[in-house]
Amino acid sequence: MFSIKHKYFFLLLFAAIMVLSACEPSIDEDIVIPALPEAPVIAIEVSPDDPNKIIIRDLSDDFFARVWDLPGGTPATSTLQVDTILYQKQGDYEITLHAAKVGGGGTSMVKQMVSFEMDAVVDCSDEINFLTGGCDNPSGKCWTFSRVAGAVAVGPDPGSSEWFSSQENGLQDAQYDDSFCFTFEGSSFQYDNNGQTVDPFNGFAPVDFDPPTDLTYFLQEGGGGNGETRIVLPEGSFIGVLDSGPLYDIILLTETELVLRSQILNSEGWFDLHFVAR
DSSP: OOHHHHHHHHHHHHHHHHHHHHSOOOOOOOOOOOOOOOOOOOEEETTOOOEEEEEEOOOOOSSSEEEOOOOSSSSEOOOOSEEEEESSSOOOEEHHHHHHHHOOOOOEEEEEEEEEEEOOOOOOOOOHHHHTTTTTTTTTTTEEESTTTEEEEESSSSTTSEEOOOOOOSSOOHHHTTTTEEEEEEEEEEOTTTTTTEGGGTTTTEEOOOOOOOOOOEEEETTTSSOOOOOEEETOSSSTTTBBBBBBEEEEOHHHHHEEEBBBBBBEEEEEEEEOOO
């Protein structure tokens, strides 16, 4: 005999089925997922002024984002369409470009090998002499922040200071005890922070930071925004402030004074940074 209890049970079961049916995802059969884009087209040529530098170019059309993977090179990564890369040591290296195309369904890539027959030879220019303290100076030369007003200037355009300009002696002690050191032999760059670095992402507070000790650099003649010589550091390294680099245009370089210009990391603004020789 069909009881009221059973009737309510089947009504509840039917209602549950209807709810579950309503929750089933609907699939629009008209949606077409784009296929992966074709591999990007690249060109790699040896720099005319240095057999250990190469010029990499992305020749593809409609690719809106790219990442070059350049193990062994300086810099080791790049997002530029055209860039110059230095390889300090002889050997074979694999270059990879990952790129995303407008209307594509993902990221495609292309690989190419490059070879260098000898270690890099760096000419002893006047700039190298000023920067490193001399090509025969094995200990190199260190730079620290100047105490003049405007030692750190920040603005929306290269050379501007509308956003910030430090006062005379206006930086923190943890900045004045920093040293940024360059040697000619081995193109070595060393950042000595005496244990702490000012963190712009943490309220400009000094934080414990252990810089790497195996960094290199190279000078790219004419590589700056207005044709200045550019200091190129490995990706993730910096001079002066943590949210700058790794590219620095040399605005002024004498035996005792160094002025560098760099774009703010992941921003449209610019730094001018004033240093003096230690």
